[in-house]
Amino acid sequence: MVYIDSWDDFVERSVQIFRDDPHSTRYVMKYRHCDGKLVLKVTDNRVCVKYKTDQAQDVKKMEKLNNIFFGLMVRGPDVDIAEVTGKEPAEQQVSKKGRGRRQ
Amino acid sequence: MVLLQPDPFLNELTNMYERTKEKGSVWVTFKRSSMKSKAKRKRMESAGEVIEYRCLVRATDSKKTISTSLSAKDYLRFQASYATVLKAHMNALKKRERKDKKKSAEGEKKPADQSKLVSKPNA
Numbered sequence: 001m002v003y004i005d006s007w008d009d010f011v012e013r014s015v016q017i018f019r020d021d022p023h024s025t026r027y028v029m030k031y032r033h034c035d036g037k038l039v040l041k042v043t044d045n046r047v048c049v050k051y052k053t054d055q056a057q058d059v060k061k062m063e064k065l066n067n068i069f070f071g072l073m074v075r076g077p078d079v080d081i082a083e084v085t086g087k088e089p090a091e092q093q094v095s096k097k098g099r100g101r102r103q
Numbered sequence: 104m105v106l107l108q109p110d111p112f113l114n115e116l117t118n119m120y121e122r123t124k125e126k127g128s129v130w131v132t133f134k135r136s137s138m139k140s141k142a143k144r145k146r147m148e149s150a151g152e153v154i155e156y157r158c159l160v161r162a163t164d165s166k167k168t169i170s171t172s173l174s175a176k177d178y179l180r181f182q183a184s185y186a187t188v189l190k191a192h193m194n195a196l197k198k199r200e201r202k203d204k205k206k207s208a209e210g211e212k213k214p215a216d217q218s219k220l221v222s223k224p225n226a
Contacts, residue, residue: 022135023135025134025135026132026133026134027132027133027134028130028131028132028133029130029131029132030128030129030130031120031128031129031131031192031193032123032127032128032129033120033123033124033125033192033193033195034123034124034125034126034127034195035195036195036196036197037196038193038196053196054196054197055196055197055199056193056194056196056197056198056199057199058196059189059190059193059196062189063186063189063190066133066182066185066186066189067182067186069133069158070133070158070173070178070181070182071178072135073133073134073135073156073157073158074135074156074157074158074173074174074175074178075175076156
């Protein structure tokens with residue numbers, strides 16, 4: 001099991017693993033509230049990268065990674081990754097935010 | 104393994120996080136899936152049919168396993184609700200103190216510092 005220290009490195013490698021084998025790659029997240037630990041794993045059953053943390057700031061980073069994976073898995077591995085705003089065109093993103101604020 | 108619709112899945116996931124507050128872990132797995140058997144997939148591929156892929160999301164607290172399958176239509180909404188569930192429950196992690204620029208005594212901040220503080224010097 002390879003634990004990566006750098007978040008950005010972990011993200012890059014996990015996207016690479018996914019692109020190399022989108023069908024067998026899976027992204028696993030384990031959270032233990034009692035220990036305050038979060039572990040992320042991306043593997044295609046041949047290569048594996050992991051990231052562990054106990055820092056609250058990593059939750060936000062993980063959410064962005066979740067969004068990246070959602071987009072890749074649903075739309076396909078050839079999709080361009082826009083790290084922050086997601087894969088939707090800007091107008092759709094704006095309308096989503098609008099709905100959120102009104103609520 | 105219970106296959107649910109996205110909304111009941113999120114409700115049940117919330118319950119899992121509540122149940123494991125004192126003890127236990129929650130695993131959530133994302134995988135790309137066409138939800139078709141291998142044989143059918145091969146047949147479709149050779150017939151030239153487009154296979155619609157979905158995102159399979161599984162969650163377990165090692166007692167119960169639930170799952171849901173997202174299509175291109177549902178995933179954005181799910182993504183937002185899922186993020187909300189996570190933010191609401193993942194609060195046992197340590198908060199980083201910004202004043203630690205001066206106090207470099209806490210070693211745990213080092214990996215965090217490398218990724219976040221690129222331009223600020225680590226005092």
